[in-house]
Amino acid sequence: MDSIQDILISVVMELVRVILIIEYFQIFFEKVHLYKKVIAGAVSYIITTGCYLGFHNSLINIISTIIGMFIIAAVHEGTLKKKILHTVMCFGVSCAMDMLAGFALMEAPSSSNYVLFSSFLSVVMFYAFVVILRNIYRKRNREEFSGQWAFLLLIVLMSICVAYVLLNDNEISRVTALTVIIVMIAVNLILYYFYTSMLDRYIFMQDNVLLREQIAIYESELRANVEQDRQVQALRHDMKHHIREIYSLADKNTDTDIIRYLDEMSDSMDNIEKVASTGNSVFDGILNYYAQKIKQEMNNVNFSVILKIPTDLEISSFDMNVILGNLLDNAMENVSGEAGQELQIEAVLEYIEGLLRIEVVNTFAGNVNKDGERFISHKGQGHGFGLSNVKKITEKYSGYMMTEHESNRFKVVVLLYL
Incomplete structure (x- = not known):
């Protein structure tokens, strides 16, 4: 007959493990509604905990754990093959953490709290794995905000050290040890959700900025079309x-x-004035918007466009707004020249047999500022992140980006495979 403490240990550790499994699947699948996660997690938790407490059979525990993981995976959008694959991977990682915890405590002194600390170590190692994997896999993390995840790992390391000290203290009661373990797990989970919520909010705000720019582009294009239609009607009349x-x-x-x-x-x-009239609303809208913007804000800059884009070329307007918007914004920020030199910004877009080539060139005077591999705007620190954002979108299309700077010209070339 299990003691109350043993049951409490099983209940608490399995609850934390289910929460971490949910977070694990969120790395590889699109987010689902909260109620779906709660229901799937609750069903998984009841199955795995019930089988463990009711049968104490290794084979049944393994089967119930796999079934529980698959239930969580099943509520996400994706193919059955992908769900099965990540279920097996998650189970393998969980088993590996259990084995590592056992090896880590192999030389630990005999203690009535051994099972408690072994379970805790397995859980926090799985948690650390999820934190690292999330940081590696989520490529939308901005450089300004990434790296904070190391603080979470530091808290994990400190928790393990506290647990090891408690394990070597034979005078500590099991109730006290369990209380400390629960508090440390709660602290880690709270910090994790605080970090992820802040990161998601940051990304949301950045995406909102891009969305507002896209709306401004559409409004500008719509106003130009309405005005042109009005003139045509007046001429016809x-x-x-x-x-x-x-x-x-x-x-x-x-x-x-x-x-x-x-x-x-x-x-x-x-x-x-419309510099782009290919009939492709994505490219025409963005380029005409920036043509008007440059004309209004920088009337001493000559903006020219060369377009060889088919009307029916399909590409995400969001992605293209990130690429062209950042490249043209950077060109506007950094265009300069010697006394008497004509200031120019040129954009060349060409599509040939599945390859989209985008080139933006601006004249400049002086030196190109760099911080490692990243270019810095002439406005100084806090600017110049545009190219890194462009590079991320470029990688999405298995393409690449290259920069060139000659005596008085700075050029960025982006190649996308569509």
């Missing part, structure tokens, strides 16, 4: 008057006046 005037000028054989009048008609249609 007055077309009979224009034709009558042209006939009148033709009767007088005044070719110069006819040409001047036609030029005036043409000018009325060209008030809205």
Whole structure:
């Protein structure tokens, strides 16, 4: 018959293990609604804990653990093959942590708290594994915020040291040891959720900035299209008057006046400057938005665009906004030149047989600032993160990014495989 302390140890450690298993699957699958995680976790917890306390059979424990893990995996979106694969991987990692905990305590002195500390060590090692794996796998982590995960590992190490001291203290009661263990586990989990929530909030805020920029691009493109349609309608409405005037000028054989009048008609249609008109809303919207922005904010800069993009080329507008937006923002921040030199920003986009080439060039005067492998904006520290964000999106398409700087030109080339 198990003692109350043994049952409490099993109940607490299995609860923590289920929480960590849920976090493990969140690394590889898209997030699901909270109620799905709670239900799946509760069912998994009841199955594994019930089988352990009710049967005390190794084979049944293994089967119930695998079933419990798969139940958690099943509520996520993904193929059955992927769910089975990660269930097996999670089970393997859990077993490995149990074995490592056993090896680590092999030389520990005999103690009535051995099972408690062995379970605790296995759980915190699995927790440390999840923290490290999350940091490695989640490539959307920004450099400014990553690295904080090391603080979590430091807390884990301190918890293990405290547990080892307690294990070697034969005078400590089992109730006291269990209380300390539960408190340390609670502290680790609270810090983990605090860290992840702050990270998710940071990413959410950054994505909101990009979303607002995308909305501004769409609004700008919509206003330009509406204005152009209004001008076309106005010209169509007055077309009979224009034709009558042209006939009148033709009767007088005044070719110069006819040409001047036609030029005036043409000018009325060209008030809205559009540097991109491929018919592809993603590229046209972003480039026309920046053409207007450069014209309004930097009227001394010449912005030119070369486009060879098919109308039906499909690519995420979010990803393209990150790439083109950051490249053009960096070019606007850093464009400069010697006295009398024309300031230029050039954008070249070309699609050839599955390969999209994006090139942005700006003139500059002076030296290129770098911090290791990262370029720093002329605005100083706190700027210049754009290229690192572009690189992350580039890796998503198995492409690559390269930079070149000559005597007075800075060029960034991005290649994407679509």
